[in-house]
Amino acid sequence: MIARAFNGAIINADSMQVYHDLSILTARPSVKDALHIPHELYGVLDAAERCSAGRWLGMAANAIEETRAKGLLPIFVGGTGLYLHVLTSGLAPLPEIPNNIRKEAAALHAQIGGEEFRDRLVAVDPEAAARIPATDSQRLKRAWEVAQATGRPLTAWQIENTVNKAPLGQHAAVVVMPPREAVYAACNDRFDHMIDDGAIDEVRRIRDLNLAADLPAMKAFGVPQLSRHLAGESSLEDAIAATKQATRNYVRRQFTWLHHHKISDTSYLTQYPERELKKILSFIRQFLLTKPN
Secondary structure: OHHHHOOEEEEEOOOOOOEHHHOOOOOOOOHHHHHHOOEEOOOOEOOOOOOOHHHHHHHHHHHHHHHHHOOOEEEEEOOOHHHHHHHHHOEOOOOOOOHHHHHHHHHHHHHHHHHHHHHHHOOOOHHHHHHOOOOOHHHHHHHHHHHHHHOOOHHHHHHHOOOEOOOOOOOOEEEEOOOHHHHHHHHHHHHHHHHHHOHHHHHHHHHOOOOOOOOHHHHOOOHHHHHHHHOOOOOHHHHHHHHHHHHHHHHHHHHHHHHHOOOOOOEEEEOOOOOOHHHHHHHHHHHHHHOOO
16 A cells, blocks of 8 residues: 555565565565565575575665666565664674584584573673673674684674665654554464465475575574474474464564664554554655655
């Protein structure tokens, strides 16, 4: 509705919807959806590829340029907080990490767990250890890898290196935060529909690719859980329950992120977007009329 009202193109800001192999498990927009409204950065990478925040930011910058060249309004949709952050604030360039150090960090984290891993991180990057929760394995390992590869903490790299310019420019945000219990129920119901729509076969096809377990696509909700079921390590009922729980945990983290991060100086917060559609359209219209060219 918003894209139609403002001649917009929808650009993906979800870290898993970039993968072509995960159309069902990520509830990626269908081909039919894209017939009427342009959709960008959906299903553009294979599961064998890694999509970091830096790589996505480069793709997003190109999508913005191409969208505006067509006279369309770029509309980012998605809930990956890191992607939204780099889109609006830029990204500090970081050094390349040798594969052996990446593997060592992954093995150490798997062996000792998040709490002890963060305790060890204190010795090489106390600031990162203080701000990264023990549950955020990706950021913890990244901080460890940078310190081990360069002898300097991640924090120093972020402060001293020039930040890549955020490509979005002046922007407004519509932040949708329904009641949490309603979101939990919707997630549970959606996964049941995914199972009915062929999620198990989708995971079976990905398993047949024999990809590395640490690839981002292999960590998408449903992939590890249903993989264990296909391997005979759990029942389907347990796999479904585990996926639903992991999804609810992620929703809780998303709520926490949204409470602590400001996406834009100009924002509209809503619990029930369907009920407030006219107000949302008015908010966007007013922003477009008043923002500088």
